[in-house]
Amino acid sequence: MRSNPHTLEDVKPHKGILHILDILKPIFSREHADKQWLTGIIIIGILFLIPTYVSYFNGQLIFPSDGGAWAIASNLINGKGYSACATDYFPFCNSTNQATAMREPIPVLLMALAMLIYPSKVSGMILQSLFYLATIPVIYAILKKNNSSIPTALLAAFLWAVSIPVTSQVDNGSGDLAAAFFFSLGLFFFLKGFRESKTKDWIISGVLMGLAALSRTVFLGVSIGLGLAFLIKKLVERPRNSGKQLIPALFFLITVAIVFSPWVIRNTLVFGKPIIGSSLTGYNIFRMNFIITDDTFSPHYVGAKEAYPALMNLIKNSNLTGLENEAQMQSVYMKAGLQIIEQYPVRYLVLSLYRFMPLWFDLSVNEAYDSRYYLADYIAIVQQIFLLLGVLFGVSRGFGKNWPFILSLVLGCGAYMAIDSQMRYLVDLMPAVVILSALGVSNVVSFFNNPKPQVK
Helix, strand or coil: CCHHHHHHHCHHHHHHHHHHHHHHHHEEEEEEEHHHHHHHHHHHHHHHHHHHHHHCCCCCCCEEECCHHHHHHHCCCCCCCECCCCCCCCCEECCCCCCCCCCCCHHHHHHHHHHHHHCCCCHHHHHHHHHHHHHHHHHHHHHCCCCCCHHHHHHHHHHCCCCHHHCCCCCCCCCHHHHHHHHHHHHHHHHHHHHHHCHHHHHHHHHHHHHHHCCHHHHHHHHHHHHHHHHHHHHCCCCCCCHHHHHHHHHHHHHHHHHHHHHHHHHEEECCCCCCCCCCCHHHHHCCCCHHCCCCCCCCCCHHHHHHHHHHHHCCCCCCCCCHHHHHHHHHHHHHHHHHHHHHHHHHHHHHHCCCHHHCCCCCCCHHHCCCCCCCHHHHHHHHHHHHHHHHHHHCCCCCHHHHHHHHHHHHHHHHHHHHHHHHHHHHHHHHHHHHHHHHHHHHHHHHHHHCCCCC
C-alpha cells in the first residue's frame, strides 16, 4: 500500500510542527472560539460559586426565612400543605392558620423536588446554582441570535456570571434566580417570534414568561407590557390587516394568562378571595410608605425593626379579631398603605423616585438592618455603577431593535420602585441589565472606532 506522504514520519520536523498547527487551527477558529470563551465564562461562574459552598459547609445558615421557598417546600413535603408561619408579616398565623401565598409557587415546587431527590439544603443550593449557570448561555444566545457581535454576546454573559448581586442569591430562596432564568428564556423565544413569525415561538415565550411570573410576580406586568407593546407596534407598522397582526400578541398574552391562572385559582379557593402574586404586596405597600406621614420625612429604606411599631399600632387600632388569614391581613395592609399614599401623593412620588438608589445600589438597606458593609458590598456597588452606565449607552442607540429589553427593565424597575426595592430584586431583571450594558459598551467601542467625520 502506498504510504501517506503527509504522515509525521515523512515530513521534516518544522513541517511536522506546521502540520500539527494545521490540525489544531480549526479548534481556534472563530467558529469554535466563541464556544470556548462561553465555556470559560461558565467555568468562571462555577468558581464564583465556591465561596458560597465553603461558607455553607463551615456552618453558615442558608435559606433562613420562615416564609421562604425552602421553608414552604419543607412543609409541603412533610404533609403540611403549601403553608408557612412568619409572624413578622402576619402575626395571627398559628398551627391552624398557616396557609400562605407569600411566595410564588415555581421556586417552592422546584425546591420541593430538589428536597425529594436529596433531603438537604445543599440540594436547594445546587438548584439555585443551576439556574444561575444555565442563564449564562441563554443570555449569550439572545444576543447572538439577535445579530449582535460575538464579543458583545460573550460580554453580556460574563457580566451576569461575575455579578455579586446575582451570585449572592444562590443561598437565598426568594425565587430571583429562577425568575431571571425563565425571563431570559422567555425573551429568547419572544425575539425569535419576531424574526421567524412562528406561532409556536409565541406560545413557548408565553409559557416561559408565565413561569417567570410564577417565580416573581413582577413579570406578570412585564409580560402584559411586552404583549401590548408588540400589539401596538404591529398595528402602527401595518394598519391594514390589523386582525391578522393581533394573532401573535394574543397568543402570547393568552398563554401567559393560562399559565398564571392556576395560582390565582388556588389562592381564591384557599383564602376565599383572589390573590394575584404574593400576599406580601399589601404588607410592603404599608411598611415601605408609612414614613411619608412623618413631620420630619426623609426618604430611606424601611427595615423590619423600624416598621414593627407602625404595624402593631395599625393592628391595635383596627377591628381585627385575630382569626384573619393572609388574604384578609393583606387587605388591611393594602387599604392602610393606599390611604397614606392618597394623603401624601407628592411625598410618595419623591420616595418612589428615591427607591431607584436602593434598587441599584442597596443605598440605606444595610443601615436599615443594622448590618455593616463588607468588601463584596463595595465591589457590588462598583459593578452596578458600571452596569448602569452601560445601560444608558445601550439605550441611547438602537431603541427600535432593543425595545423588549428596555421596556422590560423600565416596567420591572418601575414596579419595584412603586412598592419596595433593594438590590437583590434587580436580579430578576439582570438579564436585561447585562444585555443592555454589553450593547452600551459595544456602542462606545463602535463610536471611538468609527468617529463621525469633522465638517469643515
